[in-house]
Amino acid sequence: xxxxxxxxxxxxxxxxxxxxxxxxxxxxxxxxxxxxxxxxxxxxxxxxxxxxxxxxxxxxxxxxxxxxxxxxxxxxxxxxxxxxxxxxxxxxxxxxxxxxxxxxxxxxxxxxxxxxxxxxxxxxxxxxxxxxxxxxxxxxxxxxxxxxxxxxxxxxxxxxxxxxxxxxxxxxxxxxxxxxxxxxxxxxxxxxxxxxxxxxxxxxxxxxxxxxxxxxxxxxxxxxxxxxxxxxxxxxxxxxxxxxx
Numbered sequence: 442x443x444x445x446x447x448x449x450x451x452x453x454x455x456x457x458x459x460x461x462x463x464x465x466x467x468x469x470x471x472x473x474x475x476x477x478x479x480x481x482x483x484x485x486x487x488x489x490x491x492x493x494x495x496x497x498x499x500x501x502x503x504x505x506x507x508x509x510x511x512x513x514x515x516x517x518x519x520x521x522x523x524x525x526x527x528x529x530x531x532x533x534x535x536x537x538x539x540x541x542x543x544x545x546x547x548x549x550x551x552x553x554x555x556x557x558x559x560x561x562x563x564x565x566x567x568x569x570x571x572x573x574x575x576x577x578x579x580x581x582x583x584x585x586x587x588x589x590x591x592x593x594x595x596x597x598x599x600x601x602x603x604x605x606x607x608x609x610x611x612x613x614x615x616x617x618x619x620x621x622x623x624x625x626x627x628x629x630x631x632x633x634x635x636x637x638x639x640x641x642x643x644x645x646x647x648x649x650x651x652x653x654x655x656x657x658x659x660x661x662x663x664x665x666x667x668x669x670x671x672x673x674x675x676x677x678x679x680x681x682x683x684x685x686x
Contacts, residue, residue, distance in 0.1 A: 483508030484551055486559040495569035496542040502563070504533040510551040517563055518545035542567040568611060578606035579684040582665075583640065587678065588624075590635035592643055596680075600640070604647050610684050614649075616640050617681040618658040619665070621674040626660060633658030640680045 486506040494500040504515065509530050515522040517537060524536035533549065547562035581603055583596035592600075607614065618633030637656035645651050666676040 484510075484549065484555045484557040486547060486549060486557045486562065489547060489559070489562050492562060493564045493566050493569065494540075496565050496567055497539050499537065499539050501534065501536050503528070504535060504547060504549065504559075504562075505531060506549070506557065507531055508551070508555075509533055509549065510553070512552045514550045516546075516548040516550075518543075540565045576610070576684075578603040578682075579610065581607075581682040583680050583682075584675065585636055585678045585680065587621075587674070588632070590618075590632060590639050592639055596640075597643065600643055600647070604644070604649065607644070607649060607682070607684075613653050613655065613685045614644075615683045615685050616644075616654060616656045617663075617683065618656070618660075619663060619677055619679045619681065620661045621677040622661045622664070622669065623674070624661075629660035630658050633660045636680045640682065644682075 484506070485508060486504060488505050489502050490505065491500075491502055494502065507530065509527060509532065511527045513525070513527060513533060515525045515533060515535050517535075517540070522535050522537055526534040528534055542565050544561040545563040545565065547559040548556060549558075550556045581599065583599050584593070585591075585596070586593065616637045618635065618637035620629040620633050620636075624632070634656065637658055641651075641654050641656050644654060661677070664673070664677045665679060666673040
């Protein structure tokens with residue numbers, strides 16, 4: 442029997458329909474494991490805020506993600522955190538102890554055993570600079586007695602009160618030594634240097650990183666106050682600490 446084109450298509454139609462239906466069924470069955478449509482893949486970690494903190498100080502940070510359950514546990518670099526609060530299913534508040542400098546993986550585990558890890562999610566920065574720190578200490582002045590480079594009680598108190606602020610600045614600090622106009626230029630340069638170094642030693646003893654400090658003497662060349670009165674002399678016998686940006 443001779444088949445026309447129309448007869449041939451009629452014979453193939455059932456096969457084409459079977460193939461089409463079979464293909465659709467296979468696609469439906471493969472949606473799932475390991476994809477975003479798999480309901481078993483729930484816990485995800487996105488970020489920390491703040492994700493950068495200073496070393497040696499306790500801190501508080503929030504972990505953001507999804508699928509977080511009440512009672513979830515947190516590890517920073519392998520150390521379990523004891524003070525963790527769940528804030529809905531999208532964040533965790535962590536009050537952490539002081540850590541040493543370095544990068545830390547952040548791991549969260551739900552009560553049912555599901556885990557997620559954010560690799561290097563926390564950076565404990567040894568050169569951390571607090572963006573909210575006061576800049577009131579960006580320029581400090583301490584006074585000296587006549588012909589002396591010994592720090593007075595008042596000078597030490599000023600340095601002590603501002604030590605935390607100086608550390609928070611994070612920048613390099615220039616320590617200048619100054620003198621009044623009495624004495625030779627050479628003598629005053631040497632005296633100014635001793636004054637700057639006295640401040641430097643005191644700050645280092647109090648915990649300021651030595652590499653952040655540099656000293657310079659201007660002797661009598663940069664007076665704070667013009668004149669040859671006792672008041673002018675007192676104002677010019679000084680050391681200045683200046684943050685360098």
